[in-house]
Amino acid sequence: MKTRIPYLLLWLFFVGFFYSCKEEKPATNDAVIYDYQTKATAFLSQYQWDSAYYYYNKAKNETLDKKSEAYAYTLLQLATLQQGNGDLSGCEETITDALATYTGTTYLPYFYNLMAVSYVKQKEYEHALDFYQKAQEATADSLNKAIIQNNIGLVYLLNHSYEQSLSILEPLLTHPQIQANELEYARVLDNVGYAQFQLQQPQGIENLNTSLQLRERLQEPSSLLTSYMHLSEYHQSRDSKLAESYAFKAYETSKKVNSPDDRLEALKWLTENSSSPLVKDYSKMYFQLNDSLTTARTTAKNQFAKIKYDSKKATQEVIKYKNQNLFLLLLVAFILLVVVLLYFLYQSVTKRKLLQSAYLTETRISKRIHDELANDVFHAMTFTQTKDLHDTSNKEQLLDSLETIYKRSRDISKENSTIRTDDHFAVDLEQMLRSFSDAQTAVIIKSIESIVWHKFSDEKKIAVFRVLQELLINTKKHGKAGVVVVDFQNQSRQLQINYTDNGLGADLSLQNKSGLQNAENRILAMKGTLTFDSQPDKGFRAQLVIPK
């Protein structure tokens, strides 16, 4: 047993690992079941009932096809083992289970027979006879029919209906199949002899002895045991010495069979029939065995039940675990799918916003080039065609208007040029703000040093830069402000910039709104807010909030 454990564990691991593959490959499963059955049979031949039971139970749990012959065979063996162990109700349960699913015919008579034996052991002879009847009907084999007939005879024998028993058993002695099978012939002969002995017929002892001779030749311990017991019983009232010797032989044989029930009975006979001083020892052994047997039986019954229950539970747990895994897998897959979908949705929305914002910027630049440059260039062209440029004042006028065009184009370029978002950003931003300071307007910057710019994304930095630039252009163009204050407030989760000037204020409904609208869109794209508060002659205020 010990040497098998590592191999078994390895095997369990293997099964657990390839659990799902196994279902698709019943061929390998068959091999596994066959392996279990072979092991169980090996233990059976060594009379190691619990180990045999363990492997048959494993084979049972491995079998997926409940209608297969292999499954029925396994259940039959299990039921037989349960019966042998005295677990009669367990045996009946197994058989009932088997009969519920089994659709074949091969093992049917064996099941009925086993059921009948179980009832015999419980002394429920009526039920036993019913099942023997069924077993006989289920089999076509004449030897099997004859064997069952012998069992029926035994039922009457046990029920003390010796004459009826004899009338059933005697014809079997001439049955050709029985005659051909020495073991079965010996069995029938023994039963016949025992019935005759009970009926005080002289040929009884003759038949019992003939059967014993046959059995001693065959050396089949469990049948020998029966003969010894019967003979001991026969001699009990005739020759106590002989009775004692048979009882002793029965006791010795029972030890070989590993059948405690038989051993107990043999000991009982020995105790009752022995005159030797050993009788005290025998009776002591009898009581000890009886006690330990009761305990062992209860434990064994529980153990058998436990093996059955444990493996059932393990199977359920494997299924449960598998289901749980499957559920988790599905859940994870579902979440992933949702995340991916959301990501793509978010991407497409962002992309659309970006494209829209890029398009707006393009149209704005195009409009400015048209409004601020093209018209003036055209004007300058007409001027050169219509005026005498040799005249100094005309030449100066043309140069003036060309300078204006040049400055405007520079402004447009400046407002749309690249913004450095690296370490230069803070300096560049401050310089940009400062560049709007001139003789007319003072730009005052408050607490800009409190902002840690690298905590903001490049897009946010660009938005802040462009929006402030837009606000200042707006103030310069329309506001006629003396002072502009840009107040940076570093808040825990956001950056707030308060922009105020003391100029004319802007009428937000008028034409200059497009630049501010553009600024607002930039901030909204960063999930920030930009609010304006302005009335004519009361200055202009804006509050910009950008999350970190």
Add this chain to the structure above:
Amino acid sequence: MFQKVLIAEDLDSINLAIDHVVKELAITEIHHVKYCDDALPKIKRALADGKPFDLLISDLSFKEDGRKVALASGEELITAVRELQPDIPVLVYSVEDKNYRIKSLFEEQKINGFVLKGRDSILQLKNAIQFIASSDNFFLSPELKHILLDKTGDRIDDLDIHILKHLSLGVLQEEIEVVFKQKGITPNSKSTIEKRLGKLKVLFRANNTVHLIAIAKDLAII
């Protein structure tokens, strides 16, 4: 006066103008490059021949025409040239008027002059070359002079707001020191408060303290 000048400029019309100025100054050896990348071999060659350039005149922005370039801007060119010939004087001639960019040219690239392309730039360019040739100081177009003035004075902070607020609540200037000490606001010395108030009046273009408070109120900073 300089003898050998390298001009990095991609527009022919502007090149013509520069040529005109340089010739007026009797500079004989003039080399042109239209890409920054082409400038370096010329500098190297001149150094190897023992006749290095006396002056580099460069634009900042160069048109991209699909050619793959290692040096894309004037700033990069100047940095690279200075590595080869650290003491070469550099004059930048550009439309760029972004003050921070110009400031960093003077501070980081240590250029010797900056002329803004504009109506008077031909004359300015001439002056700049003469100035750089005769002086260790740098040249900057007059319209950009304000850029290099120290303007950190236009920053205000919470202390300034505290001062303005207390004044607006009727606290006298002399009392502010005591009140600040009580409230644990620092710095709070009499001289600091006086200096701050002076700075604020200039910044907010206020004629007196009352005017300052009025402007601050209007701007809603207090």
